[in-house]
Amino acid sequence: MYTPHTARDIEEMLAVVGASTLDELARVPDAVALKVKLDLPQATAELDLLRRFEHLAARDTGIAYRQFLGAGAYNHYIPPVLGALAMRGEFLTAYTPYQAEVSQGSLQAIYEWQTYICLLTGFDIANASVYDGATATAEAAIMAINATGRRTLLVSRAVHPNYRTVLKTYADGLDAAVEEIPDTAGGTTDWPQLAERLAAKDVAAVIVQSPNFFGNVDTPDEAGRQAIKASGALLIGVVAEALSLAVLQPPAHWGADIAVGEAQSFGISLAYGGPYVGFMATTKEHLRRLPGRLAGKSVDAQGRTAYVLTLQAREQHIRREKATSNICTNQAHCALIATMYLAAVGNSGLKAIATENLRRSRQLATAVANVPGFRLAHQAPFFNELVVRVPGRAAGVLAALEAKG
Structure with missing residues (x-):
């Protein structure tokens, strides 16, 4: 047990507030106060306590089981170096710093995360991360609505069902309509039907996932890309298994305007479903609509490398209700773990x-x-x-x- 205050510390603090005991600070009414001592066991040695919890944990279904369910949460090998480094006190926070430039190490880590995401997706710009792949998808849809002025979203039914649910939740608050395009018997998006629906030219975004929920590569052919472009809609490419980006064509190369997804595969444990880390990347054209924080690289007055949080005027804490997104923080610690993973394994x-x-x-x-x-x-x-x-x-x-x- 870690007890930060000594008996003398407590006495001094009580003297300042004019109390003699801690009980005087929070009195329990007699009607609800326990009148007898709790029947608690004696203190246990650390090793015995550890064995007791191991015995209890062994009754659960653990990750020692071979797992073949997938569907957005993947039990990949995690190098031990991640736990040793990511849990250091210098890094262990889920927030980007409020006095940003004081924390050069944290900003450098975020900048490197953004760089890795750009390299993997083929885009120019990436943000400091968002909560997970589902919220990244919904935030990209908001970007498309703001860019086009339209309020209809077409989403493939082969996109992860949880992502579609979150998308509909966001859309409901924006008075936007979400229409689903069916998948074919072959397990991919019905691209001809999607192209037919785009003829009305009222769609803000087309949202597809590749590899999709079934694991299949699901990218538009040339006719599909032309139909999307001619309609004026943005194409959002979703990637729920980020490891695929190492061997498959990146979203920027198959016509996506925005790439979003989940980076849990990069060294983040299953953890009962979270926290995970969502990524977003796009072109310079959509830079000012990109939600979340952006770390930039500059030089200070002495010519030394300096990392900053840049373009903050577009964020909620400055623009308030005029901001394009209500997200103003991110999963920085999970992004740090993913960055360490990518650095540890390297490109090859x-x-x-x-x-x-x-x-x-x-x-x-x-x-x-x-x-x-x-x-x-x-x-x-x-x-x-x-x-x-x-x-x-x-x-x-x-x-x-x-x-x-």
């Missing part, structure tokens, strides 16, 4: 990890296809996830798999 290491995931997913697909009664649901190219048709009910198969660990 990240590509090797992604390639190994690709190889193993192909190996799994081949093995599954050879099991009687099982077949792959789609034939589209996929990255790290695939949909399997099973005999009977899927719930029964999942229960059998869980029983086998």
Whole structure:
């Protein structure tokens, strides 16, 4: 137990406020005060306590189980160096600093995060991060609404369902309409139907995910890109499995105007679903509509490198109700972990990890296809996830798999 105040400290503080005991500061009414002592066990040695909690934890389903569910949360290997560095007191905060330029180390880390995201997505600008992939998607939709003046959003049904739910929540507050474009039997967006819907030229954004919720590569062909461009809508590319960016074409190269997604794969543990870290990247054209904070690199009066929070006039704490977004903080600590991960594995290491995931997913697909009664649901190219048709009910198969660990 860490007790920061000594008995003498407490006596001195009580003397200042004119009290003799701590009980006088917060009196419990007699009607609700406990009249008997609690029947608590004796103090336990640290090692015994650790073993007790390990015994309790062993009753749960832990990450020692082989996991094949995916769907936006991925149990990738995390190098031990991340825990050793990211938990240091110099870094351990979930906020960008309010007296920003005092914390040059934190700003440099954010700047490096932004640089990595730009390299991976192919865009010019990235922000300091947002809460997760779902909120990044919704924030990008707000950018599109503000850029086009339109209030209709087209989202592929192959986009993660949680992302679509968050998008609808945001849209409801903006009086914007969200229309879903169905996916085909092949497990990708119905691009011809989407192109037909765009003919009305009233759409602010087209939102697609690649790899999509089924794991399939789902990018528009040339006809789809031309239809989106001709309609005046922005194309938002969502990436829920950021590791795919190491081997697949980046969003900027397949026509996206804004890239958003989830970077949990970069060294962040499953952690019961969060906190994770969302990324956003775009072109210089949309820089002033980009929400969240931006770290910039400059020089001071002595010519030394200096990192700053730049373009703050567009943010909520300055523009108030006129700001284009209500997000004014970010998941800086998770972004730091992701940055450390990318620095630790390097360019070739990240590509090797992604390639190994690709190889193993192909190996799994081949093995599954050879099991009687099982077949792959789609034939589209996929990255790290695939949909399997099973005999009977899927719930029964999942229960059998869980029983086998």
